[in-house]
Amino acid sequence: MLEKVLVAEDHQTSSKAVAKTIEELSIPVCHYVYYCDDALTRLRNELLSGHPYELLVSDISFVEDHRTQALKSGVDLILAARALQPELKVIVFSAEGHPAKIQSYFKELKVNGYVQKGRMDAVELEKAVMAVAKGQTYMPAGIREKISPTHSHEFNNYDITVLSLLAKGEKLQDIPAILVELGISPTGKSSMEKRLNHIKTVLNFKKNEQLIAFCKDMGII
Amino acid sequence: MLEKVLVAEDHQTSSKAVAKTIEELSIPVCHYVYYCDDALTRLRNELLSGHPYELLVSDISFVEDHRTQALKSGVDLILAARALQPELKVIVFSAEGHPAKIQSYFKELKVNGYVQKGRMDAVELEKAVMAVAKGQTYMPAGIREKISPTHSHEFNNYDITVLSLLAKGEKLQDIPAILVELGISPTGKSSMEKRLNHIKTVLNFKKNEQLIAFCKDMGII
DNA sequence: ACATCAATTACGGTTTTCCGTACAATTTCC
DNA sequence: GGAAATTGTACGGAAAACCGTAATTGATGT
Structure with missing residues (x-):
């Protein structure tokens, strides 16, 4: 199983809940941040310190506020993270439901998993993390078919x-x-x-x- | 302060976190449901039992799944809830950020508060609940001005x-x-x-x- | 019943888009 | 290098949309 996970999610309520779900999978280290830039900083620091994160769970859309950010969205973050640490696993955790958009994450960003925020998202997230830990890819049920x-x-x-x-x-x-x-x-x-x-x-x-x-x-x- | 709150929110991760925030305000009873229909059922039951909910915190968009629902969105739920129990306080907790949409909730649904999901939503939600408990209306900062x-x-x-x-x-x-x-x-x-x-x-x-x-x-x- | 005013509709000229054809430029492949 | 195919462009007639004006309808009050 994985040892070290980073959660990037701007919704305060979601963020803690996600981290908790991760911890319940007996993953020893799970941090969370509210900003993309913070996420990248953490990834970089831990990589340099010799204890890199193994998995990034990231939202896509981050609301802009007073803090100006270099990375404006999860897409930017994932691209930057992969440039920094190519072997990093990535799970997207987003409310986005458009098949075309979801598929583009797999295609353009080569993400390892996608979980759509929803009624069973905690359960889905667990499954996704476990799948990714085994080196598999996790797609929501029926996404492939929906792309008619x-x-x-x-x-x-x-x-x-x-x-x-x-x-x-x-x-x-x-x-x-x-x-x-x-x-x-x-x-x-x-x-x-x-x-x-x-x-x-x-x-x-x-x-x-x-x-x-x-x-x-x-x-x- | 309020005594009894119902949370209707389909995102599993958010839902628990919201309930927790409510509880931290030392409100003794807070239930949460994932479906609009369940919410209405609960409202009705508790009303008939003589211990009605005082506040409903509801999302707007609920993802459809295998369970067919009579109430398809938070808007439907709020309308039905108000028909059932006109004095019920309502706070909308949604990701919707467009001013026109938010204003319509106040105008059409006469909701008592609106909290946008975001970086400080837990804090905002606390403020909103406290304001509504005092009989005030809670609008996000600067919403009125944004409606040009x-x-x-x-x-x-x-x-x-x-x-x-x-x-x-x-x-x-x-x-x-x-x-x-x-x-x-x-x-x-x-x-x-x-x-x-x-x-x-x-x-x-x-x-x-x-x-x-x-x-x-x-x-x- | 009639006048008045607003809302709806009909009409026609102008602009814009639609779409087929032909021509030019670029790439591919032998 | 040159033929062939692919891609980009120019042009022009037909269709549709745009927009102002005028005629028609319909409601209202006297």
């Missing part, structure tokens, strides 16, 4: 940029100029239209409004 | 219907016929356009895409 083939378009950075601009109220015909400024290609209006059409075709959507609604639901923008 | 007059439009049933249809991919010109079928008036295309324009003017929006994105963010649709 009709809803399978990989939104890249370009798509997200264009869709975000649309959601901000920019006119299609104004967007090419903005893309040029941002240095994001392709910049042609036709290319953009073609791309949007392709996405709508794949998802079987008719209108941009529908696509925006979908992206909001999925947490893509 | 430019960003205030009351979405009625008609608006929501039209916007939902748009978000489903219906063309503007097809919507009048659908409205006729639904028996929702006005059904004219011009009226609809005028209404949408009015909303966009009030919110200082340019395009429908932007409006849809906003409504998704606000949980209006």
Whole structure:
């Protein structure tokens, strides 16, 4: 079993409860912090002292407050942590329920587990920690299946940029100029239209409004 | 001080922590449940037994699972609870941070307090409970100021219907016929356009895409 | 019944988006 | 290096949305 765990979670109420759950698994050392930057500092210190953490349990969204933070979200934290300590195990503990988002954590961040905050999250968390301790990956039940083939378009950075601009109220015909400024290609209006059409075709959507609604639901923008 | 509190919160980790915070205020009786329906049952039973709860601390969003629930959200629960026991005090304990949404809880549901889940939520919750015990209302710091007059439009049933249809991919010109079928008036295309324009003017929006994105963010649709 | 006012709807011109086609640029592969 | 395929762009007609104006309906008060 694991020996040393760090919990990064900004919700005060959750944070202690998570740490308690971890301790109940007879893991001797479990610390918790409310800020991403604090988490990274701790990881670094313990690594340098020769007693590194083995597992990081982290939330994704951290509310901003008076303390300015270099790391703005759990995603930033996980990236930084892995850069520092590549073998560190990571479990995401978040309320995020959008399949696309969850899958991206596994794909982009190579996390070892995901637990969605919910009715049985303490139990789920236990299972996840035990699975990860054994070197396994822990996915919530039925996440893979929920990513239905009709809803399978990989939104890249370009798509997200264009869709975000649309959601901000920019006119299609104004967007090419903005893309040029941002240095994001392709910049042609036709290319953009073609791309949007392709996405709508794949998802079987008719209108941009529908696509925006979908992206909001999925947490893509 | 209060004597008897009920906590309705589906996140297992949060739930216990909240109950603990309540207990630390030397409130003798604090129960917690994971489902809205359970909460209502408890409220009813204790009311009939002559020892009603005085305060309900409830989340807003409850994740759906295998147990089918009559009450689908904290809003439903609060409405039902107030119908049953009008003098019951209510504190909302939610992650929702959007001012418009929070204000609607005070306005529509007449809740007595709101605490946003966050870094100091345990402390905030204590303050809220104490304020409500004294018969005061507890609002998060600076919520009133954040509701800028430019960003205030009351979405009625008609608006929501039209916007939902748009978000489903219906063309503007097809919507009048659908409205006729639904028996929702006005059904004219011009009226609809005028209404949408009015909303966009009030919110200082340019395009429908932007409006849809906003409504998704606000949980209006 | 009539006038008045507000709300709703119909209409039409302008702007924007949609979408197909053709052309240009770039990459890939032989 | 050159053919082929892939990717990006330009253009233009058709469709839809946008927006102002005018006509119609409907409720209200006298």
